[in-house]
Amino acid sequence: MTDPEQPLDLDHKYALDRDCTTLSRHVLQQFQSFSAEAQDLSALMNRVALAAKLIARHLSRAGLVEDALGFTGRTNVQGESVKKMDVYANQVFISVFQESGLVCRLASEEMEDPYYIPENCPIGRYTLLYDPIDGSSNVDINLNVGAIFAIRRQGSEDLDYSGKDLLQDGHQQIAAGYVLYGPSTMLVYSIGKGVHAFTLDPSLGEFILASENIHVPDHGPVYSVNEGNFWQCEESIRNYIRYVHRHEGYTARYSGALVGDFHRILFQGGVFLYPGTIKKPEGKLRLLYESAPLAFLIEQAGGRASTGLQNILDVVPDRLHARTPLIIGSKEDVALVESFIQEEQRERQEQEILASKGN
Ligand code: AHG
Ligand code: MN
Ligand code: MN
Numbered sequence: 001m002t003d004p005e006q007p008l009d010l011d012h013k014y015a016l017d018r019d020c021t022t023l024s025r026h027v028l029q030q031f032q033s034f035s036a037e038a039q040d041l042s043a044l045m046n047r048v049a050l051a052a053k054l055i056a057r058h059l060s061r062a063g064l065v066e067d068a069l070g071f072t073g074r075t076n077v078q079g080e081s082v083k084k085m086d087v088y089a090n091q092v093f094i095s096v097f098q099e100s101g102l103v104c105r106l107a108s109e110e111m112e113d114p115y116y117i118p119e120n121c122p123i124g125r126y127t128l129l130y131d132p133i134d135g136s137s138n139v140d141i142n143l144n145v146g147a148i149f150a151i152r153r154q155g156s157e158d159l160d161y162s163g164k165d166l167l168q169d170g171h172q173q174i175a176a177g178y179v180l181y182g183p184s185t186m187l188v189y190s191i192g193k194g195v196h197a198f199t200l201d202p203s204l205g206e207f208i209l210a211s212e213n214i215h216v217p218d219h220g221p222v223y224s225v226n227e228g229n230f231w232q233c234e235e236s237i238r239n240y241i242r243y244v245h246r247h248e249g250y251t252a253r254y255s256g257a258l259v260g261d262f263h264r265i266l267f268q269g270g271v272f273l274y275p276g277t278i279k280k281p282e283g284k285l286r287l288l289y290e291s292a293p294l295a296f297l298i299e300q301a302g303g304r305a306s307t308g309l310q311n312i313l314d315v316v317p318d319r320l321h322a323r324t325p326l327i328i329g330s331k332e333d334v335a336l337v338e339s340f341i342q343e344e345q346r347e348r349q350e351q352e353i354l355a356s357k358g359n
Pocket of ligand 2: 131134135258290
């Protein structure tokens, strides 16, 4: 029983079961100010978090309700079969940002053209680029999926609503991150001040800080590639795969969801690769809302992202849904894959020179 004679214990440390840093507080703390930019980014991250909570709830009930799983019967702009979950998640992001006032335009894997919210445009000079469900082949079998997002400032030159100003390199991103819908829901983000991970506490409905300033190890044991494409790949990639087969200390992990594979590598090191194949010479992954946001994160965590010949953040897309080969992860492991690709390129160039001399 409380002793009325004793002064009240004002030590708040017992009020919380641990140091609960919420996502929006964390964004503001990083700016160390309440500037307009800090408030915008905090509000933007809050909206992404709301979308993530709505989608996490839908995913967790997907097997129990009608019309959540399976295909829609349509194909998207990339010719891929669209799942009901893709449509749902795409729509959630639109609805959440429709009322935000902050975002004038959204561009997503599931929409051929950017989606404008004209009523937001006078004040909301930001664009959200996103992959609403990454790894959608995992949805129907209750395995992990994710979402990937990036935020870019929108220039006033986009007066013709064409979205041409989006065709810029990845250094233009001001924030990027992903959501992982796994045994728990996690949100990992960066505003260019390190990479930070949050776990959703469903009882509070809040993302709570789990790991701050994540540093990807310089080397890790995991290589993550679809080896089913082995004979579809260039000889350089086959040589890399042969190399890891023949050397101790490597282990393969491939989940079918880039976000899941990337998350493992971010925390434990290693490399993910989706190179060009005969069928898809540019690879499968899309630059603006898959490769570039994750490249932004990995660089912030001390790792690297490359096409094999160029830094991913330097790549300028020629269209909204452009694809690039992607090699991403620990510095040393990315460099190893690059060394095979660059070696092959050197040999090819030498052969071309010899052939031209012979003519
Ligand atoms: P999405 O579901 O957004 O289309 O992305 C799927 C991507 C990525 O998540 C994953 O790494 C890759 O496709 C798997 O492709 P393969 O089945 O060709 O290996
Ligand atoms: Mn994807
Ligand atoms: Mn997707």
